[in-house]
Amino acid sequence: MGGPADASAMLLPLLPMRDGVAPSYMWVQELAPGPALAYLLARFADVTESTWRDRMARREVIDGSGVVLGPDSLLRRGLRIWYYRELDDETPIPFEEQILYRDAHLLVVDKPHFLPTTPGGRFLHESLLVRLKHKLGEEQLIPIHRLDRETAGVVLFSLRAENRGAYQSLFQQRSVEKVYEALAPAMPDRAFPFIHRSRMVDGTPFFRMEEAPGEPNSETLIDVIEPRAEGMLYRLQPRTGRKHQLRVHMAALGAPILNDAFYPVALPIKEDDFINPLKLLARAIAFDDPVSGERRRFESVRTL
Template structure:
């Protein structure tokens, strides 16, 4: 048996503690797992001819996980992933104001000169460029500096010991080499591996960054004026930099290809959810629309495809939803949860599935997905809430198999470590876990110094250009052959269709999976 944690730490760009809630169970068809342990079932036939693995991701800094985005998750960026993106606002509450009370005010910086986030400068936009390949948008690898101030618990500890324990992006020998080469610095100065961290030390680590591919579908602009930009977000693209995504995000793509910079995020969508996304071009407009969302003055309509034949008529679900774990972003129906209300109506059928119209009247994390799970009609390809880890009934009626919330979290992480994994799928055969080649000597890889930049309004390359690629002799990921994600890995059948507020209304075209001939949207 092969220990999951050991392999994962050897292969991932991120720490063992991180779990990507968007990709838990994304590749569950690839591996046999034992939920009660952290081991993988491997093929005894021996290793494959060449190291290949599927693209995988980590959780820390993951895109806020809610369908309608009126509520943001508190995000800790302690890990080595996105030290620059530290201005994520605090979790917004969406409680309805008590009768007679004044509407809550959204706290936004009214000084436009100060609302530009760190990491969103022209220099950052031009770090690298895109190319299209196999129906995917890809990013040429590039050098990136992660920074963080010393945590109190690190003080008086040796820097090598801290990085080896806290940041498992690479084995200890990698960090030792970085220290010797001056890539891992303290207060912009080279230090020895036995340097003891002091209060307020600024730690910086230069890494060769490989981003995860997303769909090549364009981000279509639905409406734009001097105050607002409304787009139709394809599934698989996060809204803003997080985890292993930076340039492959909506805000970077809009800035690099449409010269739309410094957009104010008004609401969010899950990475795998497609549909309507609003950005403010001014802080005043962002404040106005956020206020409407917080006060529940915005009507939101979604379309999804669920398992089974959904009941007739309008079905209302008012079960309270509790966040089981903010760390991995998982929710479930619970009496201890916050008030929720969603209405559903079947509008068509596709084979054994139903197309359902959804109206979330509150804005809880994963509200639509959790309520559909509770009703027993989960989204047919939901990688999280349509999974046996929630028990034999997959969470129907709130039944998670009699386990505690703590055990549920442990099982989720255990299954994630195994299923969201590297491996090659053998035709009609078992999956074999692949351990990458041992780190090669520096002389075996000639570093490429060409920097591939893409300034605003430039078109991405229509195909891969090896002259624009970069490599690093000490980068583990440069030595791994990743298998491209498939369509099933990029799309969840949930689409934000219409948003209607005070004196405004926007809607998007529907995705292909929601456009079957027997579906009548005129009835809505």
Template sequence: MTLIPLAMRDGVNASCVALPNLDQGGTVLAFLQQRFPNVATEVWLARMGAGEVVDEHGVAVRADDVLAGRLGLHLYYYRDVPNETVIPFQASVIYENEHLLVADKPHFLPVMPAGEYLQQTLLVRLRREYDLPELTPLHRIDRETAGLVMFAKQESVRGAYQALFRERRIHKHYEALAPWRPEYAYPLEHQARMQESTDFFRMQEVAGEANSHTIIEVMEHNDAWARYVLSPISGKRHQLRVHMAALGMPLLYDSLYPHKRPVNTGDYAQPLQLLAKSIRFTDPISQQACEFVSQRQLLPLPAVGFQDVCP
């Protein structure tokens, strides 16, 4: 267990950055300015003046401290998001025992603090509401995706539950709305090689040995749309969205992998039609069979064609 020299504040752990291994020259302030160009110098000076930037030994650093005296160490600091946008949707907790908590997340709420989201995240909200400082997500779903997220309540049990995901002993099923493609035979198994795209944060399918695998089934359909059940066998980032788009079935209101750009990512009336609907596994501690089902619902099947919904 890594010891963090700054205590959790308002449900958020201190952030950490590794100092470069430089033999000479450069100050802590200069490094932070270069590493975080979007953070004003005055912000770093204020944080250091308040003793809120420390090394891994808990020693407060000063702006003019030289890097050469702190080789191989890390800096810890409290991050703030001024004027953070309030996400007007609430998660619900559908299960809780001594070790585990299962939340049903709404669309648009991030799981973890990152970028422009800090307090307005599922993890921080749950830590504060349930007074669970060790609460840790066992997996993640995209901010745009709704549905189930599992959390370990104590550091001591996290590894046992994470092994379920690592060893593929978790069975997850998603629901999605996408164009109906009658030319495919269902259930459809799609395997492909995925890697990062040159377009920031997006993934893509490329030639090569498959490293991702999804099973696609159909719940219902009309002439233009279908409600699919997507079962990821592997767990690549954006896997379901990338696979469906590659098959000519881009998910309704997908801003990253759409049929046509752009989709308004800030429009709460157009949530990505992807829902982490169910999770099934054997609890590694109690050895009891567990299955949880999201109470959230996607939209009804549109009555008009794709070009009318996503012009």
């Protein structure tokens, strides 16, 4: 239906970035869509009529030709509509990101716990991407990969559309070395290091993953760093990049990561517990830079 504009795509936004928020877009696909206001109310049930009227009065709803749309503007099939996504009463995330490295092509950031990498759901301005766009004024900024909202650590961003694909291909080709740290219960019957492989599939509820019989599609190298009062500090090196892979693997081994609200079972949804974050940190990332040819290694300054 649409999403934040990507300057590398052919769909160039016709509204400027605003406070770090790139305009979103949607396509009109119905044969007889009718007037703009009625159409938008039908498509976005959670957005009120007064909100759309206010956006239109501010000239912030336009078509693909740059024509400002009003409540009675007649739409046609195939039309593209640009608008800004807005949220009321967004909960502040009281932790700050830290820039570890920047050049003309690459931005490396140390993400705090609880901050999502990109906007979604109840998070917009309180996302790493929007925060960085607002602070740096870089409209072309795009994450090369992502971390779960609950996970802290190193995240890479592309600053230039022309070589973004080269960096993204590193992850697709598994040419990136990723090291995580996790606090979890001890596994006294295990000989370290060892490799855990499993088949991961979509679970229940929809936001969870689970292991299932069949050919493995996920792999993690697990080692011990040191004992802690809360349990054991582990070094985790994923060889694949499945959603929630490290959290699923540790839970399956009987050592769920401390403060994990999803695994081994999903707890009732509640407000974020800022005092007790998930004890999982993307410690370091290393790769051969496809632009400069240099060996790169970036490490988080955070601790668990």
